[in-house]
Amino acid sequence: MKALRTYLDKIKPKFEEGGKLHAFRSVFDGFETFLFTPRTTSTSGVHIHDSNDSKRTMIIVVLALIPCLLFGMYNAGYQHWLAIGDTSFPFWSMLLYGFLAILPTIVVSYAVGLGIEFVVAQWRGEEIQEGFLVTGMLIPLICPIDTPIWMIAVATAFAVIFAKEVFGGTGYNIFNVALVARAFLFFAYPAKMSGDKVFVAHDTIFGLGGQSIAADGVTGATPLGQIATHVGDTAPVVNDLAGNAISTWDAFIGLIPGSFGETSTLCILIGAAILLFTGVANWRVILSVFVGGAAMASLSYALQSPTYPASMINPIDQLMLGGFAFAAVFMATDPVTGARTHTGQYIYGFLIGVLAILIRVYNTGYPEGAMLAILLMNAFAPLIDYCVVQSNIRRRMRRVNVKK
Amino acid sequence: MAEKITNKSVLFNPFSRNNPVVVQILGICSVLAVTAKLEPALVMGISVIAVLAFSNVVISLLRNTIPTNIRIIVQLVVVAGLVVIVDQLLKAFAYEVSLQLSVFIGLIITNCILMGRLEAFAMANKPWPSFLDGVGNGAGYAIILIIVGFFRELLGSGTLLGYQVIPQWCYDHGYVNNGLMILPPMALITVACIIWVHRSINKDLQED
Numbered sequence: 240m241k242a243l244r245t246y247l248d249k250i251k252p253k254f255e256e257g258g259k260l261h262a263f264r265s266v267f268d269g270f271e272t273f274l275f276t277p278r279t280t281s282t283s284g285v286h287i288h289d290s291n292d293s294k295r296t297m298i299i300v301v302l303a304l305i306p307c308l309l310f311g312m313y314n315a316g317y318q319h320w321l322a323i324g325d326t327s328f329p330f331w332s333m334l335l336y337g338f339l340a341i342l343p344t345i346v347v348s349y350a351v352g353l354g355i356e357f358v359v360a361q362w363r364g365e366e367i368q369e370g371f372l373v374t375g376m377l378i379p380l381i382c383p384i385d386t387p388i389w390m391i392a393v394a395t396a397f398a399v400i401f402a403k404e405v406f407g408g409t410g411y412n413i414f415n416v417a418l419v420a421r422a423f424l425f426f427a428y429p430a431k432m433s434g435d436k437v438f439v440a441h442d443t444i445f446g447l448g449g450q451s452i453a454a455d456g457v458t459g460a461t462p463l464g465q466i467a468t469h470v471g472d473t474a475p476v477v478n479d480l481a482g483n484a485i486s487t488w489d490a491f492i493g494l495i496p497g498s499f500g501e502t503s504t505l506c507i508l509i510g511a512a513i514l515l516f517t518g519v520a521n522w523r524v525i526l527s528v529f530v531g532g533a534a535m536a537s538l539s540y541a542l543q544s545p546t547y548p549a550s551m552i553n554p555i556d557q558l559m560l561g562g563f564a565f566a567a568v569f570m571a572t573d574p575v576t577g578a579r580t581h582t583g584q585y586i587y588g589f590l591i592g593v594l595a596i597l598i599r600v601y602n603t604g605y606p607e608g609a610m611l612a613i614l615l616m617n618a619f620a621p622l623i624d625y626c627v628v629q630s631n632i633r634r635r636m637r638r639v640n641v642k643k
Numbered sequence: 644m645a646e647k648i649t650n651k652s653v654l655f656n657p658f659s660r661n662n663p664v665v666v667q668i669l670g671i672c673s674v675l676a677v678t679a680k681l682e683p684a685l686v687m688g689i690s691v692i693a694v695l696a697f698s699n700v701v702i703s704l705l706r707n708t709i710p711t712n713i714r715i716i717v718q719l720v721v722v723a724g725l726v727v728i729v730d731q732l733l734k735a736f737a738y739e740v741s742l743q744l745s746v747f748i749g750l751i752i753t754n755c756i757l758m759g760r761l762e763a764f765a766m767a768n769k770p771w772p773s774f775l776d777g778v779g780n781g782a783g784y785a786i787i788l789i790i791v792g793f794f795r796e797l798l799g800s801g802t803l804l805g806y807q808v809i810p811q812w813c814y815d816h817g818y819v820n821n822g823l824m825i826l827p828p829m830a831l832i833t834v835a836c837i838i839w840v841h842r843s844i845n846k847d848l849q850e851d
Contacts, residue, residue, distance in 0.1 A: 387817055401832060427823035 247271055266357055269367030293409075297372040299519045303510035304376050304569065307500040310493055312337030314503065315384050318439045318496055321479060340384055340440045341499060347388050349375040351395040359404050370409030370416075370575075371399070377417035377569065380500030381562060381610075382424065383437040390428055394420040414617045415576045418610050425610070433464060433606065438496040461497045462490065463561045463599065467606040469548040490559035501565035504558075511568040520572040523581060524588040528567035531592020532558055539600045549600040563595055566609035576617040580627040587623055591616045653764075654775040657783035659845070664787040665838045666848060669755040674788060675830040676747050681804050683743045684792030686733065688785025694725045694751055695760060696777035701725075702765040703773035709766075718761045719752065726751050756784055791833045799824030 254267040272294070316333025319340075320326075352371045360367040378395055398420035403412045425432045438461055460468075462477040462485055469475035477485045485495055493503025501507070514520035536554035543550040549557075558564065571577060571591050578587035591612045598608025605611065663669045677687045701721050702709075709717050730748045733741035741748065751757065760780050765773045796802055798821045801809035809818065823829050842849050 387819075389817070390819070393821075423823060426826060427821045428819050429822055431819065 243274065247274070263361070266361070266367065269357070269360075269369075272366075294369045294372075296519050297369050299517050300373045300514065300569070301376050303513040303519075304373075304380065304500070306506035306509045307380060307503065307565070308341075308376070309334075310503045310506040311380065311500040312341060314493055314495075315340050315440055315499065317494055318384075322439050336440075341379055343388050344379040344382065344386065344391050344499075345376070347392050348378045348395050351392045352378075352399050355396060355399045355404070359408065363408075365408070368409035370403070374399075374416045374420075378420050381417060381421050381498050381565070383432060384440045384499050385437045386424065386431055390424060390431060391420075394423045394427075397423050410575055412575055413621075414614055415570055415573050418570060418614055418617075421610055422614060438464075438498070461561065461606070462495055463549070463606040466549050466552060467603055475548050475551060487556055487559060490556060495560075498562060501562040504564045507564045507568050514568065514572070520568065521574070521577075521584060523584040524572050524577060525567055527585045527588030528571050528592040528595075529558065531589035532563060532567070532596050533592070534589075535593040535596035535600075539596065547600050547603065549603075549606075557596060557599075561599065561607040562609045563599075563607075566595065566613055567592070570609070570613050571616075576620060578620045578623045578627075580624050580631075583620070583623040583627040586627075587616055587620055590619075648772075650772055650775055653772050654779040657776075657779040658786065659783075659841070660848075662783045662787065662841070663756045663759070663780050664784055664834070665841050667756075667759070669759060670784055671831075671834065673747055673750065673754060674791060674834060675827045677744055678788055678792040678795050678830050678833075679799065679825050680743065681789065681792040681796045683740055684788040685785075685804075686737060686740045687744060687747065688781070688788045690729045690733070690748060691751060691754065691756070691784055692778060692781030694722065694729055695757055695781040696774050698722045698725050698757065699760060699765040699773040699777035700770050702761050703768060703770040706766050714766065715758075718758065722752050722757055722761075756780060787834070787837060790837060791830055794833055795824045795830060799829075 251267070251271075254263060313330075313334050315337035316335070317328065319336055320328055320333055349371075352375045356367060356371050375395075378391065378398075382391065398416045402414050402416045402419035403409065406412050431437055465477045466475045479485050479489070479495060489495055491504045493505060495502050511520070511525060515522055515525075533554055536557035539547070539550040540552075540554055540557075545551075552560070567588075571588060578584050591609075594612035594615060595607075595609040598605055598611055602608070657663060661667070664671070664674060673687065678684045698718070698721050702718055705717070705721075726749060729751070730741070733744070733748060760776060764776045768776070793803070796804075797808060801807060801814075801820050821829075
């Protein structure tokens with residue numbers, strides 16, 4: 240550590256005003272503050288200094304994502320072994336397979352996103368902002384495992400430029416950047432973002448795994464994808480790649496086909512616990528998303544009809560399947576794009592839950608609605624806050640008038 | 644605008660400095676609607692140039708005889724007549740394109756650029772400058788339409804004017820057309836990018 244500090248101090252003059260590498264000062268700054276606590280202190284007035292700055296917040300969110308990431312790797316391997324019809328399930332090989340399958344996506348997502356951030360920071364003469372640390376991890380986690388890498392790159396670039404930088408960078412974006420990337424992929428390349436091919440890796444990687452066998456009646460579609468195409472009066476039964484029925488327990492553990500990191504409700508809950516324990520995420524939003532989702536799921540379950548096959552799955556499964564839980568814990572709680580007043584957070588979360596299930600059940604074109612629900616509510620979050628603040632002002636004004 | 648109104652400035656100003664789409668932000672609706680492919684964008688651009696130029700001339704000729712309180716109706720009648728002629732010509736000679744443009748040729752009547760030019764220019768100027776003004780503004784509109792249509796067709800369908808531009812080799816290696824380019828939101832973002840570039844070049848147009 241000491242050597243690193245000395246080295247940084249040695250090269251620092253080059254980046255200061257008049258130095259040779261002055262043009263790259265924000266890059267240097269970014270790395271220095273990434274490695275060490277900034278030494279700068281305020282020069283005037285009294286400040287309360289909290290070490291819980293945005294860098295630490297971001298790192299905690301990334302840590303909370305680690306269980307999902309690790310499980311996603313394991314699950315990617317597991318689904319592949321199911322697809323090749325090999326029942327030995329070697330633990331380390333599966334984990335390694337999943338790791339190698341997701342690694343390029345993570346690298347590309349970070350390289351493109353951080354690259355754009357660095358360039359923009361340089362161009363504006365600002366410090367590098369750390370907002371992309373979380374986004375760069377979220378993007379691989381919410382995409383199907385087989386998404387081509389160049390698509391990830393294009394979507395990341397689009398989302399960072401058009402959802403974040405044009406609004407002024409980290410902290411000013413209206414929409415959740417990772418979800419904009421996901422939405423871009425969903426609408427631009429629908430063939431690669433849904434169906435029964437993309438959610439399971441099919442190729443061998445460095446000799447690991449094998450060629451998948453295509454058996455009749457076996458599908459790699461996500462449970463929600465299967466439900467959306469279900470026909471008939473009976474409740475839909477979803478199968479995994481080996482043709483076995485998927486139970487609620489499987490959905491909770493997460494050994495089901497789906498976007499890379501969002502299959503396991505268990506790991507998401509571990510992440511949620513980390514976020515809540517450290518106070519990074521807001522419990523009001525998470526709770527009200529689940530309450531809203533449960534309410535809408537119960538309602539649709541009570542009014543079930545064969546026209547909307549998704550209305551025939553019970554409310555517990557509704558909350559387990561798809562990206563609902565992941566979106567509730569990691570997307571809806573984004574402090575930048577969500578509502579900020581306490582009452583507003585209840586309304587915001589509740590409506591996300593309701594809309595996610597509403598879209599999932601009653602719009603058969605979209606098997607999952609969590610992404611669209613959150614993006615829509617992102618747009619309404621400032622309005623909700625405005626109304627809450629205004630009603631608060633009105634209430635207090637009335638109190639003042641009465642006293643007079 | 645303080646500069647002297649000359650025939651030249653009347654014709655060329657709307658190309659860039661006073662472009663109806665990217666500076667005055669008029670006619671956005673049709674820019675979103677007809678630019679999914681380059682060909683309809685091209686035809687739409689030509690149609691608007693024709694309608695705008697001739698309606699400007701007609702209104703300019705009539706400008707001293709139109710009673711002020713019914714001038715909007717007179718302008719609408721003139722535009723509507725010209726639009727019907729253009730619509731019929733397209734149906735006769737370019738039926739496929741007219742199908743693609745569907746209702747949007749008819750909706751030229753409601754295009755804000757037309758009423759704007761008739762009110763602001765043709766009602767107060769002689770026929771020849773009015774004609775140039777119509778051609779200029781129509782061309783300014785058509786340029787934006789063509790740029791947007793170019794990018795949307797190239798990235799959304801891999802073709803230009805219906806000819807395959809992106810080689811099959813790319814598709815074999817995993818390239819996929821961007822479906823979002825075909826949808827209207829991307830047209831809006833493309834227009835936004837054009838405005839971005841345009842304002843970066845013409846710094847005096849930037850608002851605070």
